[in-house]
Amino acid sequence: MRKLILILFITLGFTSCKNDSKTDETIQEIESSELDGPDRTKKQSDGLTLLQGEFVYYGDAAVLQTNREIYGVVLDDKVTELNKMAKAYKKEATDYTTVSIRGKVISKPENEEGWPFRIEIKEILSVSASKPEANNVVKLESK
Structure with missing residues (x-):
């Protein structure tokens, strides 16, 4: 049985x-x-992904955080262009800006550290200031 x-x-x-x-x-x-x-449409057939989220570029690293995922951003001329556009909306260098971009999502190589996916920016659609209440940054100051 x-x-x-x-x-x-x-x-x-x-x-x-x-x-x-x-x-x-x-x-x-x-x-x-x-x-x-x-x-x-032609844009939908080109293999690029539309991403909207919070972008920060500081030092030698750039990150895009969407509602679902965090992407490392491939550093190239488009990132430099996006950072120049974002500076107009930043009060400090570590502030996020809200961006809408189109790019190619790439998996991270196994032997490297970082986020599981990277985005290579191909087109910048919009840049705007982040909502102050969403910019949760802890700042330490000595007086």
Whole structure:
């Protein structure tokens, strides 16, 4: 009796796994067919990702924090341009600015430290000041 129950559980385990993978494949096929439709614009077909979030560039590091993820930013001419645009909205060098950019998301190489993903900025859409209440920075001062 125990062997029969064990075999039943193993069979159920394998069949439920197969159903999940088929469901995932079906969902991926539906999503890809919707994304590749005729209503897709030229910008949507170029492989770049639209990201909006808080940007800070200090020293030799740049970071973009969105609602879901934190990205290290690839340092190049676009980051320098974005930082120049952001300086107009900063009171201090460590202040964040709200940005909207398009770029290429890249996985971090295994042998390097840092955030799991990087963003290589290709297009800067907008830059604005961050909300003061969202800029939670602890500052230490000696008097």
